[in-house]
Amino acid sequence: MTSTWVEPSNTATALLLLGRGSDPATERGVECPGDLPAPSDPDLVARAAAAKAALGDSVFVLGHHYQRDEVIQFADVTGDSFKLAREAAARPDAEYIVFCGVHFMAESADILTSDAQKVILPDLAAGCSMADMAVLSQVEKAWDLFTDLGIAAQTVPVTYMNSSADIKGFVGRNGGVVCTSSNARRALDWAYEQGSKVFFLPDQHLGRNTAVLEMGLSLDDCVLYDPHKPNGGLTPEQLRDAKMILWRGHCSVHGRFTLDSVNDVRERVPGVNVLVHPECRHEVVTAADFVGSTEYIIKAVEAAPAGSAWAVGTELNLVRRLALAHPDKQIMFLDKAVCYCSTMNRIDLPHLVWALEELVAGRVVNQITVDPDTAHHARVALDQMLALPGADTPPPAAG
Secondary structure (H helix, E strand, C coil): CCCCCCCCECCHHHHHHCCCCCCCCCCCCCCCCCCCCCCCCCCHHHHHHHHHHHHHHHEEEEEECCCCHHHHCCCCEEECHHHHHHHHHCCCCCCEEEEECCHHHHHHHHHHCCCCCEEECCCCCCCCHHHHCCCHHHHHHHHHHHHHHCCHHHEEEEEECCCCHHHHHHHHHCCCEEECCCCHHHHHHHHHHHCCEEEEECCHHHHHHHHHHHCCCCHHHEEEECCCCHHHHCCHHHHHHCCEEEECCCCCCHHHCCHHHHHHHHHHCCCCEEEECCCCCHHHHHHCCEECCHHHHHHHHHHCCCCCEEEEECCHHHHHHHHHHCCCCEEEECCCECCCCCCHHHCCHHHHHHHHHHHHCCCCCCECCCCHHHHHHHHHHHHHHHCCCCCCCCCCCCC
């Protein structure tokens, strides 16, 4: 059966995000510290396969759902960030963990794996704009403000998995918990049992959507703390009255989807199911039919009946892969324009080949390490998440 997939239109920016060009003046880590193979090398696939075979069981390759197909084909396991970190920890005999994802994910893998294992990120430019929006010094300044106002003792910090090890460590030191997009509701339920306020980092949209749409809080219960403004741009009264203090952070991919995108696809495709990630804006999530994590999105599409139509609001590589894997369903990207995760796309086949071949030569490159103190406190917050009760939400049944 032929897929109905229609590729969104390319732009100059999209081509840059695909690695067809670079901007060393603004892109951190673009210059690879080694002899990077040319993208045009016709032997790249064979070289990657040969290097992986030579390393055998000593290497374990993790591939996030948003990775390019050229990279994901070499992954031993695919999944979301936390699933991959746990998979790495479950392979203690693998000396090398090659994480095809972004920096905070590799940090989490280093925290959860043994000291004998080495976590490698093929391109150090693969960061996360959302994680970078919460800097430890800024977060500590906010906490000092809460302390001065007398609200820190009743405030529980909760950080999304998509945050740096520094932020996870801060949360662990201050009695908080890490959450994923699958268990944010359970994490917030636990947090409100510990205190009357939550300080949610770094994604404002996941925090707001979970609090309002799943827990019954109002938008007025939520305030937005902007680290670039004095006192976060908030008055002492606003901070004292708030039940949810949201950090001003967002996902550059999911934040692109708009209400116009939803309205447009409904006009073009009668009966379409709109399925989006909870990192999307509040007005997009409220207009969608279904909302869920990356794993939820995958399961929803897999469970959908043949002939059904789905407009999916998440990263383009994943949506394309779902469309091609399910040609019996009409699967389309929610936006008309290309929308890649720019930093996730820094991991390409040349970088993967380079990292693997360096390991074959006995050289460990781009190792990601978290200092012991930060790792300890981050592990406390992660373990608290693992102790949360309940199960993930099942996928929807839709026509």
